[in-house]
Amino acid sequence: xxxxxxxxxxxxxxxxxxxxxxxxxxxxxxxxxxxxxxxxxxxxxxxxxxxxxxxxxxxxxxxxxxxxxxxxxxxxxxxxxxxxxxxxxxxxxxxxxxxxxxxxxxxxxxxxxxxxxxxxxxxxxxxxxxxxxxxxxxxxxxxxxxxxxxxxxxxxxxxxxxxxxxxxxxxxxxxxxxxxxxxxxxxxxxxxxxxxxxxxxxxxxxxxxxxxxxxxxxxxxxxxxxxxxxxxxxxxxxxxxxxxxxxxxxxxxxxxxxxxxxxxxxxxxxxxxxxxxxxxxxxxxxxxxxxxxxxxxxxxxxxxxxxxxxxxxxxxxxxxxxxxxxxxxxxxxxxxxxxxxxxxxxxxxxxxxxxxxxxxxxxxxxxxxxxxxxxxxxxxxxxxxxxxxxxxxxxxxxxxxxxxxxxxxxxxxxxxxxxxxxxxxxxxxxxxxxxxxxxxxxxxxxxxxxxxxxxxxxxxxxxxxxxxxxxxxxxxxxx
Ligand SMILES: Cc1cc2nc3c(=O)[nH]c(=O)nc-3n(C[C@H](O)[C@H](O)[C@H](O)COP(=O)(O)OP(=O)(O)OC[C@H]3O[C@@H](n4cnc5c(N)ncnc54)[C@H](O)[C@@H]3O)c2cc1C
Numbered sequence: 001x002x003x004x005x006x007x008x009x010x011x012x013x014x015x016x017x018x019x020x021x022x023x024x025x026x027x028x029x030x031x032x033x034x035x036x037x038x039x040x041x042x043x044x045x046x047x048x049x050x051x052x053x054x055x056x057x058x059x060x061x062x063x064x065x066x067x068x069x070x071x072x073x074x075x076x077x078x079x080x081x082x083x084x085x086x087x088x089x090x091x092x093x094x095x096x097x098x099x100x101x102x103x104x105x106x107x108x109x110x111x112x113x114x115x116x117x118x119x120x121x122x123x124x125x126x127x128x129x130x131x132x133x134x135x136x137x138x139x140x141x142x143x144x145x146x147x148x149x150x151x152x153x154x155x156x157x158x159x160x161x162x163x164x165x166x167x168x169x170x171x172x173x174x175x176x177x178x179x180x181x182x183x184x185x186x187x188x189x190x191x192x193x194x195x196x197x198x199x200x201x202x203x204x205x206x207x208x209x210x211x212x213x214x215x216x217x218x219x220x221x222x223x224x225x226x227x228x229x230x231x232x233x234x235x236x237x238x239x240x241x242x243x244x245x246x247x248x249x250x251x252x253x254x255x256x257x258x259x260x261x262x263x264x265x266x267x268x269x270x271x272x273x274x275x276x277x278x279x280x281x282x283x284x285x286x287x288x289x290x291x292x293x294x295x296x297x298x299x300x301x302x303x304x305x306x307x308x309x310x311x312x313x314x315x316x317x318x319x320x321x322x323x324x325x326x327x328x329x330x331x332x333x334x335x336x337x338x339x340x341x342x343x344x345x346x347x348x349x350x351x352x353x354x355x356x357x358x359x360x361x362x363x364x365x366x367x368x369x370x371x372x373x374x375x376x377x378x379x380x381x382x383x384x385x386x387x388x389x390x391x392x393x394x395x396x397x398x399x400x401x402x403x404x405x406x407x408x409x410x411x412x413x414x415x416x417x418x419x420x421x422x423x424x425x426x427x428x429x430x431x432x433x434x435x436x437x438x439x440x441x442x443x444x445x446x447x448x449x450x451x452x453x454x455x456x457x458x459x460x461x462x463x464x465x466x467x468x469x470x471x472x473x474x475x476x477x478x479x
Contacts, residue, residue, distance in 0.1 A: 077096060158171075176221065352386060
C-alpha cells in the first residue's frame with residue numbers, strides 16, 4: 001500500500017521536535033527510539049506497517065493540547081491512537097507523523113444513575129466502562145468483540161458497534177458529549193450530558209470522523225440498567241443462504257432480538273477448535289439472543305423458534321444456564337482470534353440490507369471460488385453488517401494483492417445492493433480508494449469541506465478516509 005514518503009525537512013527536524021515535546025510531557029511519555037517505535041508501526045490491519053517519527057502519551061487534556069500546539073506550529077501530522085485495534089488501518093502512522101496515544105487517559109470522571117450517564121477519559125477501554133458500573137446493575141451497551149482492549153476514543157472515532165447493537169444502537173446512539181482538542185490546541189466541548197445539546201449537531205459529525213477532526217479526550221456515555229435476564233439460542237442450518245433467509249424472516253416478523261450473529265462452516269470449525277463452545281457441525285450457525293423477564297423471553301423465543309423451524313434447522317438449542325450462555329458467546333467473541341491462529345486473513349466490513357443476505361452470501365461464495373481464496377463469514381447478521389474474512393498466505397507472493405482485489409469486489413457488491421463500504425470498522429486506509437464507488441465527487445467534496453473547517457491545515461490523520469491523491473492535494477493546498 002502506497003503511503004506518503006517522509007518529508008526530508010521534517011525528518012531533519014525530528015530532534016528539535018522531540019526536545020519541544022519533552023518540555024511539555026514527562027520523560028517516559030515521549031518515545032523516539034526506533035526499536036520502541038516498532039510497537040506503533042501498525043494497528044490490527046497488520047498487512048500495512050510504517051514506523052512514525054515519534055510517539056507521545058499525554059495523560060491530561062492540557063497535555064494533549066500542548067502536543068497539538070507544538071505539532072501544529074511545526075507542520076507535523078498527528079495520528080490519534082487509542083488501543084490500536086482498528087481493522088481498517090485507522091491508526092496506521094505515516095513516516096512523517098507523530099502518534100498521539102491516549103492510553104494514559106483512563107479515569108472515570110463521573111457517574112450519575114438518575115441521569116443514566118458516565119463520563120470517562122477517552123483512553124478507558126470499552127469493557128472497563130461497564131466494569132465501573134456493573135456491580136450496581138448497570139452497563140454500557142455497545143460491545144465490539146475487541147471490547148477488552150479497544151478504547152472509547154477509538155469507538156467514538158469509528159462509531160463502533162457490536163453483537164448487541166441490533167437492539168441498543170451503535171456508539172453514536174449511546175454518546176452524549178465529548179471534550180475534544182483541535183489541531184491548533186483549542187479545547188472544545190460538544191454535546192453534553194443530556195438528550196440534545198442545541199446548536200448544530202457537531203457531536204454527530206465527530207462520531208465516526210476517524211480521528212480527522214480533533215483528538216477526543218473525554219466522553220459522556222449513556223448507561224442502562226441490566227435486563228432481568230437474557231437467553232441465546234443456537235441454530236444450525238444446511239447452507240449460508242438458508243441461514244440468511246431465516247435472519248431476514250425473524251426481522252420481518254417484528255420481534256427484535258438483542259443480537260443475531262452468523263458464522264459459516266470455516267469459522268465454526270476454527271472457533272470450535274479454539275474455544276470449545278459446543279457449536280454444532282453444520283454449514284451455517286446463528287446465535288439469536290433475546291432478553292427481558294422470563295415471560296418476555298419465552299414469548300419472543302416462541303415466535304423466533306417457530307420461524308427457525310420453517311427453515312429445517314439441523315440444530316435448535318436453547319441455552320439452559322448462565323454457563324452455557326457464556327460458552328456460546330465466548331465462541332463468537334473469539335472467532336477472529338481463532339481464525340488468526342490458523343491463517344492470515346483480511347477482515348472486511350460491509351453493510352447490506354438484511355433482505356439481501358441470502359443473495360449476497362451466494363455471490364461471495366462465487367467470487368471466492370473465482371479468485372481461488374477461501375472466505376469465512378462471521379458477522380452481525382441482524383444489522384446486515386457483514387465481516388467476510390478473506391484467508392490468504394502473507395508469504396505467498398501476489399496473495400495479498402489478490403486478497404485486496406477480492407475484498408474490493410465484495411465491498412463494491414455491498415454498495416451495489418444498496419448497502420455501504422463500512423458498518424463499524426471505518427474507512428481508514430483500507431477502503432479509502434473505494435470511496436468513489438459509494439460517493440460522488442460532490443459528496444466527497446462536502447465531507448472534505450467539513451475537515452477544512454475543523455482542521456484547516458489537514459494535519460490530523462491526513463492520509464485516511466479519502467483517496468490518497470485527493471487528500472494529498474488538499475493538504476498541499478493548505479500548506
Ligand atoms: C479481534 C477484533 C474484533 C473487533 N470487533 C469489532 C466489533 O465487533 N465491532 C467494531 O465496531 N469494531 C471491532 N473491531 C475494530 C476495532 O476494535 C474498533 O474499530 C475500535 O473502536 C478501535 O478502537 P481503538 O481504541 O483500538 O482505536 P485505534 O485502533 O487506536 O484507532 C482507531 C481510529 O480512531 C482514531 N482515534 C483513536 N483515538 C482517538 C482520539 N482520542 N480522538 C480521535 N480519534 C481517535 C484513530 O486515529 C483511528 O482512526 C475489532 C477489532 C479486532 C482486532
